[in-house]
Amino acid sequence: MVTAVIVVRRPLPEVSGEKELTGLDADVVVTRDDRGVPTITATTSGDLFRAQGYVAAQDRFFEMDYRRHVTSGRLSELVGENEDALAADKVIRTFGWRRVAQQEWTLLQPATRDALQAYADGVNDYLDGRDPGAVAVEYSVLGLQVEVGAPQEWDPIDSLAWLKAMAWDLRGNYDAELERAASFSSIGDVARVEELFPTYPQDLNLPILTAANLPVTTAEQAASTSAVPLDLGSADLQEAMASASAALAAVPHLMGDGEGVGSNSWVVSGALTESGKPLLANDPHLGISAPGIWEQMGLRCDEVSAACPFDVSGFAFAGMPGVVIGHNGSLAWGLTNLGADVTDFVLERVDEDTTRLDEGSAPITERTEVIKVNGGDDVELTVRESVHGPLVSDVLDLVGVGTAPVPEGAPGRTFEVALAWTALQPGRTMDAVLAINVATSAADIQAAAALFDVPSQNIVFATTDGHIGYQAPGRIPIRANVPDSPVPSDGTWPRPGWDSRYDWQGFVDAAAMPRAFDPVEGVVVTANQAVTPAGVGPFLTEDWDYGYRAQRIRELLTAATANGKVDVADMARIQNDQHSPFADVLVPVLLTLDIDDSFDDDGQELLRTWDRVQSPDSAAAAYFAAVWVDVLSSAFADDLPDGYGPNGGSRWLEVVRRLLEEPASPWWDDKTTAGVVEGRDEVLTRAMVEARRQLTAQLGRDASEWRWGRVHTAAPEHPVLGGSSLPGVIRNLVNPDPVPVGGGSSIVDATAWDASSGSFGVTAAPSMRMVVDLGDLDASTWVTLTGASGHPASVHYADQLGPWSRGETFPWPFTGAATEADARDRLTLTP
Structure with missing residues (x-):
């Protein structure tokens, strides 16, 4: 036991005293608060970022190392022979994330390259002379299974490659495009498929901006959504699409994937606040992991000047200089995923080493990648690319992948599937991140946004001199409107690569991207909903979140400001709102139905007095969630292919809301009940009965004793050591105990779960919460x-998880005096 304690505690960093850090111009001071959050104070930008790299390596190097192995397609090199790791490596090598990152290096401003290099130097100074077990306990555990050598030095490209993983997980409508094609294979009717992808309900839920706030765009973009896709039901094409889907599913999601990945962010004008200055709130909804995605950090130049302009605090990514979300002394900003359509599946007609393009052909290029496997043989991978992007349909070793015949008479001999994606073109997002760190005005934000190529985000901002605003950045493809098209050209369905009319026609000019400055209503709310009214501004996508979270936030802000002026506590209460829009839609109908059996009726009785709040101690919330699962399964799962069942998010809420007005719709019929045709009422009644019986087995006979938080838990898991195959003592060390939470999918407190998974467990959640008070930055809050730590033996590995689960936040001091008063540890880094 003594040996085990020494092993797990050995990597814990020194956080006080003095340490030499080569290359510094002067002393750098690192203070840490009660939760281990560092604030770094330096005299030059180079020293600041060198120290940030050092501190990041102190706290989270294994997380950084894991991320860079993933983003460079070298996971097998870290973990050894593992099918999932090898599959991930093959796909990421096919994408060429690191190759694109290398191309970005020369595009960046010299100051950005200097920051990246200084950060890398600081990381490497920390690693110098330390054996793996002294860096992270994960290396000691992995060393029991594979050979573990000294960690490779950090390279600035490692930081840039991380941006590709960020862009991948926040890439927009890729999933919806894939789901449309897959659904068509079993439904066989485009119009019926589109009923499962309804238009945004702008009569109910407002977009972010109105027409009056928008600049005029000159881009004429696609609006064709009613055409019939070309041969999408053919078995050969479906095989190619299934292969592409399987390949892409192999990519690890470092920030989260699927239902619930999104964010809330809003800003309120000083005219509506107690302080008379703006308030800004943000809580990005991402996958849950241990350690968490964000690294809280303060970065301060001792004297802010043009030579050393940084005085910023917020949430950083371990492995990348600067702060991604937060505030400086003049401006605060928040990010939510815009969800613009920046990926297209492209169907290629292949003939040996060319693809068909109009009346001619285009070449397929090839390169060979060598994947090293720790403890195993090297794996050679041939990567092929068409003019549209990498051929993802042949990335995995699956039977029939890449050899499906095309319909008779078609030019070429096989279908392949390429992925067109804006992030596979080099860009300047790293320039944008550091530019936002020192922004002080709307003009600064607009200039930085023009560099923020991927992922496309919504930026809300507020300034200490009283302004608020919104800016949409991103590299957004312009899609031509193809007349009389047999396939939609708006990016909602896979497109034919042999017809250049469907190719992207360039990108939306940054000056034409939606923005607003000091809107009259005094509020900007972004929660992944539509950005503008339909037909206004540049075409961004057809696939939005359906706006129920955004509308609830608007309603709560309207109510709060009608009764007075709002403060930081009001913003935090809104972030933790657990009211269910699903219940608003469905419960009134459920209560009109008769359940004869008094036992089966117990669940329905809970709904009669329910406040429709999905709090962790609510019995009705648990019952309603079980009803929702059964409704979706009965009405839709029987119509959809395996792996594409309803996940229960905002899209499915909108589908069901519309179908409630059609009680005899064929969608209600459960095809698994032979000889019986169900309507709405039969399905809803049966769902209530089944939910009562399911929860009886799961939570007990007394319905009043059920609790949503008993089945709806957040369980952050280590990305490498989270598996059940590890000894229990290791699993318990690296994986925090699950915590009960309230909220749910498409609720403001967005603790999402997948209704098709058979579990109510949280799949994505607010990865952090912050509220910034522009009237008194030291009054801001965060969690x-x-x-703060990536070391499982640290007291700061999961010390915020419990408060986070209860909706609590902590003071967030910013000024020099406040951070000094809050400091508990002090480390001086000396030249």
Whole structure:
């Protein structure tokens, strides 16, 4: 036991005293508060970022190392022979994330390259002379299974490659495009498929901006959504699409994937606040992991000047200089995923080493990648690319992948599937991140946004001199409107690569991207909903979140400001709102139905007095969630292919809301009940009965004793050591105990779960919460999902998880005097 304690505690960093850090111009001071959050104070930008790299390596190097192995397609090199790791490596090598990152290096401003290099130097100074077990306990555990050598030095490209993983997980409508094609294979009717992808309900839920706030765009973009896709039901094409889907599913999601990945962010004008200055709130909804995604950090130049302009605090990514979300002394900003359509599946007609393009052909290029496997043989991978992007349909070793015949008479001999994606073109997002760190005005934000190529985000901002605003950045493809098209050209369905009319026609000019400055209503709310009214501004996508979270936030802000002026506590209460829009839609109908059996009726009785709040101690919330699962399964799962069942998010809420007005719709019929045709009332009644019986087995006979938080838990898991195959003592060390939470999918407190998974467990959640008071920056608040440290033996590994689960936040001091008063540890880094 003594040996085990020494092993797990050995990597814990020194956080006080003095340490030499080569290359510094002067002393750098690192203070840490009660939760281990560092604030770094330096005299030059180079020293600041060198120290940030050092501190990041102190706290989270294994997380950084894991991320860079993933983003460079070298996971097998870290974990050894593992099918999932090899599959991930093959796909990421096919994408060429690191190759694109290398191309970005020369595009960046010299100051950005200097920051990246200084950060890398600081990381490497920390690693110098330390054996793996002294860096992270994960290396000691992995060393029991594979050979573990000294960690490779950090390279600035490692930081840039992380941006590709960020862009991948926040890439927009890729899933919806894939789902449309897959659904068509079993439904066989485009119009019926489109009923499962309804238009945004702008009569109910407002977009972010109105027409009056928008600049005029000159881009004429696609609006064709009613055409019939070309041969999408053919078995050969479906095989190619299934292969592409399987390949892409192999990519690890470092920030989260699927239902619930999104964010809330809003800003309120000083005219509506107690302080008379703006308030800004943000809580990005991402996958849950241990350690959490964010690294809380303060970066301060001792004297802010043009030579050393940084005085910023917020949430950083371990492995990348600067702060991604937060505030400086003049401006605060928040990010939510815009969800613009920046990916297209492209169907290629292949003939040996060319693809068909109009009346001619285009070449397929090839390169060979060598994947090293720790403890195993090297794996050679041939990567092929068409003019549209990498051929993802042949990335995995699956039977029949890449050899499906095309319909008779078609030019070429096989279908392949390429992925067109804006992030596979080099860009300047790293320039944008550091530019936002020192922004002081709307003009600064607009200039930075023009560099923020991927992922496309919504930026809300507020300034200490009283302004608020919104800016949409991103590299957004312009899609031509193809007349009389047999396939939609708006990016909602896979497109034919042999017809250049469907190719992207360039990108939306940054000056034409939606923005607003000091809107009259005094509020900007972004929660992944539509950005503008339909037909206004540049075409961004057809696939939005359906706006129920955004509308609830608007309603709560309207109510709060009608009764007075709002403060930081009001913003935090809104972030933790657990009211269910699903219940608003469905419960009134459920209560009109008769359940004869008094036992089966117990669940329905809970709904009669329910406040429709999905709090962790609510019995009705648990019952309603079980009803929702059964409704979706009965009405839709029987119509959809395996792996594409309803996940229960905002899209499915909108589908069901519309179908409630059609009680005899064929969608209600459960095809698994032979000889019986169900309507709405039969399905809803049966769902209530089944939910009562399911929860009886799961939570007990007394319905009043059920609790949503008993089945709806957040369980952050280590990305490498989270598996059940590990000894229990290791699993318990690296994986925090699950915590009960309230909220749910498409609720403001967005603790999402997948209704098709058979579990109510949280799949994505607010990865952090922050509220910034522009009238008194020291009055701001923050919390992160787990804790400041990436070391499982640290007291700060998961010390914020419990408070986070209860909706609590911590003071967030910013000024020099406040951070000094809050300091508990002090480390001086000397030249």
